[in-house]
Amino acid sequence: MDLRAELLKSIWYAFTALDVEKSGKVSKSQLKVLSHNLYTVLCIPHDPVALEEHFRDDDDGPVSSQGYMPYLNKYILDKVEEGAFVKENFDELCWTLTAKKNYKPDRNGNSVVSHQDAFKLWCLFNFLSEDKYPLVMVPDEVEYLLKKICTAMNVELNSCELDDYLSQEPQGQGGLTVWQFLDMVNSGRFLRGIEQEAISMAVEEVYQEVIEDGYLWKKGQLRRNWSERWFMLKPSVLSYYMSEERKEKKGSIPLDKHCCVEVLPDRDGKRCMFCVKTSSRTYEMSASDTRQRQEWTLAIQTAIRLQSEGKKSLHKDLKQKRREQREQREQRKAAKEEETQRLKQLQEEKERKLQELELLKEAQRQAEILLQEEEERRRQQHEEMQRTLEIQLQEAEQARASMQAEMVLKEAEAERQRKRIVELEDMQERLQEALQQEVKARQDEEAVRYAQARLLAEEEEKLKELMKLKEEQEEYIIRTQREKQVLKEEMESKNKCLEEAQKQLEEVRVNRQRVDQDVMVAQRKLRQASTNVKHWNVQMNRLMHPIGPGDKRTNVSGGVFAGYQPILSRRDSSLK
Secondary structure, X not given: OOHHHHHHHHHHHHHHHHOOOXXXXXXXXXXXXXXXXXXXXXXXXXXXXXXXXXXXXXXXXXXXXXXXXXXXXXXXXXXXXXXXXXXXXXXXXXXXHHHHHXXXXXXXXXXXXXXXXXXXXXXXXXXXXXXXXXXXXXXXHHHHHHHHHHHHOOOOOOHHHHHHHHHHOOOOOOOEOHHHHHHHHHOOOOXXXXXXXXXXXXXXXXXXXXXXXXXXXXXXXXXXXXXXXEEEEOOOEEEEEOOOOOOOEXXXXXXXXXXXXXXXXXXOOEOOEEEEEOOOOEEEEEOOOHHHHHHHHHHHHHHHHHHHHOOOOHHHHHHHHHHHHHHHHHHHHHHHHHHHHHHHHHHHHHHHHHHHHHHHHHHHHHHHHHHHHHHHHHHHHHHHHHHHHHHHHHHHHHHHHHHHHHHHHHXXXXXXXXXXXXXXXXXXHXXXXXXXXXXXXXXXXXXXXXXXXXHHHHHHHHHHHHHHHHHHHHHHHHHHHHHHHHHXXXXXXXXXXXXXXXXXXXXXXXXXXXXHHHHHHHHHHHHHHHHHXXXXXXXXXXXXXXXXXXOOHHHXXXXXXXXXXXXXXXXXXXXX
């Protein structure tokens, strides 16, 4: 399995995690973000122009995995360089995307493995899974991985219980998905009574063994001091870094067929020492314990051997061998099943032919028996037919005599029937006449009923008109009564006004009488005044006589009081 196939497995999980609707398609915006993150973790120079061009907003909708593959191959996978990026960071990115959606640990904190251990098991699953999608791990690889973990804890795996578990799972025979595998591990069925810390250490050990990296102490070449370095083993090179983040690479040891590994005795305060000898230099290293030293020496020797044989990795080689053995076992099993099936078919064919032969013999015996029975039946039928014909002949003679007697009776009955028919025809004619009369009577009755109904309708119409006139009359009477009431009220108001006018007239008369009395008093006073005026006139005339001529004395006195008398007369008339 090359680097591209390893990367595609993790990317497949990230793509399916983004497919929320499980339609096989992911929106362009999500793929754009995923591609940008892949550029970052794979340490590939960003190509924003190609990214924007490929995932520009249009009406094409979401993109399927097949539609995403051309861009993924051309702009990402083709540019990946082995050793230029940290594989664990890449796996963590894809694990983070897919675990949020699919990994469901126990919410009560009772999970057997931690989140980090689940990530490592996910990486181991991807390494051991088949190269077919959707990714599954066959039961043999499941057993192999569980045995590795149990061996790291010095615990023996119960294979029978594992087989029972896989047989109970609906898809257990064909393989488990990573989420089924994690659920199986978290169930604690195969790791009972083991502490989580021990399980975590075992998972870490298997992970480091399969991934082939870990911490070692290395002796420097110039200063000859010991420094702890993170080593990563590949078939062609053993690289070492400052820390497990692998951000700062300190050097590498090329491995070829001329290299060898030797175990060294403890010295300089270091234990579990070994060295790697190349054609140009010897590298001294120290492990934490004897077991780790043995694993590293064996892994480096295997890498040197694989390098000389042109192979990639020990565990990949072992996986390929297990796969070949599994395929051979399946082929042998299939061949054995095919042979068994062929023998079974031959046996069934033989049994079928024997059964057919027995059936033919039985059919022949049955045919002979049927033939004999048929002949006996025909003979009996012939004899029975003869007896039947004789009986029928006798019955026919008796029937002929009885038929002749019946013919005579039938003729007499027919004559009576003819007479009866004539009587019935006569009765039918009378009934038809009676029916016609009844029909005519019914028609007359219908006409009378129609006329009666019409008269009733007219009467009802007149009754409606009469009721209408009555209603109008009642309305008129009510209106007349209202008008009469209004007139009565007007008369009462006018009478009241008349009475008031009469009262006012009486008052005016009384006032007039009083005024007349006042006028009479005024006239008396006026006459009195007139008398007084005449008297004063006479006195004045007497006094003024010596001054004026004598012939005008009378005219002067008359002129002074000449206009006063008409004024008094007009005043009296106005008062009257």
